Amino acid sequence: MVNEIALLLRELAPATVGALTRRFGDFDAAEDAVQEAMLAAATQWPREGLPDDPRAWLTRVAQRRLVDDVRSEIARRAREDAVAVREARPPIDAARDRDDTLTLFLLCCHPVLSPAAAIALTLRAVGGLTTEEIARAFLVPESTMGQRISRAKKRLAALDRPFADADAAPERLAAVLHVLYVMFAEGHTATTGDSLYRTDLSAEAIRLTRVAHRLLPDDPEVTGLLALMLLTDARRAARTGPAGELVPLADQDRTRWDRARLTEGLRLATEAIAHGLDGPYRVQAAIAAVHAEADRAENTDWPRILLLYNIFDRIAANPMVTLNRAVAVAMVHGPHAGLELLATLDDRLPDHHRLAAVRGHLHEMAGETDAAITCYTAAAHRTASTPERDYLLLRAARLRTE
Structure with a gap:
């Protein structure tokens, strides 16, 4: 029961923080209020049972805490006046209100933030990870990560319009997908340390991308990114040997690939590709799908992969794309062409x-x-x-x- 409540609270928190931030305009205060409401829920719900509408309960408690805090601070009289005006409106009805998880995604991935800061803030606010957990994932001291998150919040607080309007939303969504992609990439192949991957980080990236896909099911790039993650993560068990040593793709035992993830990933990739190959995550999902469809390394359709990398290079040229394309060139035209x-x-x-x-x-x-x-x-x-x-x-x- 306790574990189920913890998972439920983790799922409800992003939308609640997003709704309160949108209403009161203070991300930091909204996050603190929701954290206190979650603590109250973790204490009361196991004893008294789940409320009829857990999200509405969490929102009401957090909103009361937020209003009380605003009223109690004399230094924030201007904010009190703004809140008083807002209080004239009916309170947030979480049962009818929109899901503000996407609002929070877009806020955490504001273009003024560096990718490192955006990832940390997204994991903290949307993912529900503690500062200690985020610091451990990135192998930095907790104090360093705390400062990084604090600076990101202050940077957002200084903006006149931190939320994305209709015109800015596409640009912000691209930033969200980039943050999730970088987060997964670091979890899939850690850049430092003794382990090839950080399962907790890649799993969290997949979970958050599922949330984004639930909110934007018709966006082909969101679908493509989720497909790419699932198809790539499906190979995880075969990527290391008994002593944790790296096993390259060509030498992997493909019977150890996760069939459920492959099936879901291929379905999503097919769905995304149906909208065309004019997005970087769709193209990468298509490449991952070609690898997934080969029952043995020697049966990989390298000409098709090269064609896809040529498309990828046209729409999102960067050195890492060229690096991977060189491998495909070598497999089709010989190693010297790749060199x-x-x-x-x-x-x-x-x-x-x-x-x-x-x-x-x-x-x-x-x-x-x-x-x-x-x-x-x-x-x-x-x-x-x-x-x-x-x-x-x-x-x-x-x-x-x-």
């Missing part, structure tokens, strides 16, 4: 370990052992991920003994 494309990234990714790693892989494909060893070793020295470093050093060592 030629990689040469265009020397000035754009001069010290990135993945450029050296991919170059090593293509040299190995071409039978150029010495060059491959040099690249793998350089990549190993540049990565902060222990599993990636160990994999690259092992790859180089094996080539030396062959």
